[in-house]
Amino acid sequence: MAEEKTCQCGSQCEEESIKDESEIKLQKTVSDIKRKILVLSGKGGVGKSTVSANIAVGLAQKGYQVGLLDVDIHGPNIPNMLGLQGLIPLITDIGLFPIKAYENLQVISIGFFLEGKDTPVIWRGPLKHNMIKQFLTEVRWGKLDYLVVDSPPGTGDEVISVVQLLNKVDGAVIVATPQEVALADVRRSIRFCLEASVPVLGIVENMSGFVCPRCGDVIEIFKTGGAEKLAQEYNVPFLGKIPLDPRVVQGGDEGKPVLLYYPDSEPAKAFAKVVDQIAEALKI
Ligand SMILES: Nc1ncnc2c1ncn2[C@@H]1O[C@H](COP(=O)(O)OP(=O)(O)O)[C@@H](O)[C@H]1O
Numbered sequence: 001m002a003e004e005k006t007c008q009c010g011s012q013c014e015e016e017s018i019k020d021e022s023e024i025k026l027q028k029t030v031s032d033i034k035r036k037i038l039v040l041s042g043k044g045g046v047g048k049s050t051v052s053a054n055i056a057v058g059l060a061q062k063g064y065q066v067g068l069l070d071v072d073i074h075g076p077n078i079p080n081m082l083g084l085q086g087l088i089p090l091i092t093d094i095g096l097f098p099i100k101a102y103e104n105l106q107v108i109s110i111g112f113f114l115e116g117k118d119t120p121v122i123w124r125g126p127l128k129h130n131m132i133k134q135f136l137t138e139v140r141w142g143k144l145d146y147l148v149v150d151s152p153p154g155t156g157d158e159v160i161s162v163v164q165l166l167n168k169v170d171g172a173v174i175v176a177t178p179q180e181v182a183l184a185d186v187r188r189s190i191r192f193c194l195e196a197s198v199p200v201l202g203i204v205e206n207m208s209g210f211v212c213p214r215c216g217d218v219i220e221i222f223k224t225g226g227a228e229k230l231a232q233e234y235n236v237p238f239l240g241k242i243p244l245d246p247r248v249v250q251g252g253d254e255g256k257p258v259l260l261y262y263p264d265s266e267p268a269k270a271f272a273k274v275v276d277q278i279a280e281a282l283k284i
């Protein structure tokens with residue numbers, strides 16, 4: 001059809017029609033997702049993947065249909081954190097099928113397509129953009145209430161691609177640790193959201209205090225309260241403090257999200273409150 005409409009140059013038009021087709025597919029996939037949530041941080045190692053996994057698990061637990069997309073091409077940790085390493089999504093003529101992690105929760109990650117877990121990915125911007133586009137175009141999520149996107153640190157190529165391709169991101173969750181250095185990076189994440197017209201759902205202060213299992217005293221290893229102050233300064237919601245807890249590390253390493261496996265722990269209770277606020281802010 002596109003050939004008839006445009007011009008006489010056959011090959012170029014074929015390319016155009018393929019492009020049109022993938023645009024249509026992308027629009028269809030994106031329009032089947034009710035709410036899109038981006039999890040961001042200025043730095044690596046602050047708990048973005050942990051927060052993404054627990055938010056996704058928490059929303060699924062509430063009965064929503066949830067997709068978790070891991071676009072951290074250089075450090076895809078989501079398969080491990082949900083105990084899905086080694087699994088390969090089904091690829092068929094009609095698309096790529098995400099891995100079902102739990103009832104209501106489907107997952108897709110570049111990690112599923114790497115040969116070994118130590119394989120480095122050396123891709124530049126355009127390739128990364130194409131890969132993310134392919135994920136969004138080809139993955140058959142079906143109808144989703146929420147898509148949670150776990151991103152690499154900072155606001156580089158992957159994050160920009162996601163924001164562009166998803167058309168509209170409904171909200172960003174910014175993860176920070178309480179110390180000053182990390183907070184300078186959070187300012188950059190907030191500014192990015194403002195410039196990219198992504199509403200900030202709020203800031204989560206992770207690794208906020210450690211409750212001594214012996215005496216019960218709280219030790220402020222990275223200080224505390226910085227993210228809350230920053231949230232006030234920028235007039236964005238503060239979603240809560242997640243304490244440092246060995247069960248979070250253990251859960252991450254063993255593919256057992258703390259929210260599901262240690263529901264009575266302090267971090268699980270804090271995550272549950274974060275999830276409640278997100279579900280409330282982005283009601284279906
Ligand atoms: N609240 C916490 N308490 C203890 N360990 C945590 C906590 N949050 C994250 N971690 C651990 O810190 C490491 C980095 O977390 P991760 O979620 O991979 O960070 P990011 O995605 O920002 O790089 C992981 O080993 C994770 O289990």
Ligand SMILES: [Mg+2]
Nearest residue numbers: 048049072077
């Ligand atoms: Mg990560």
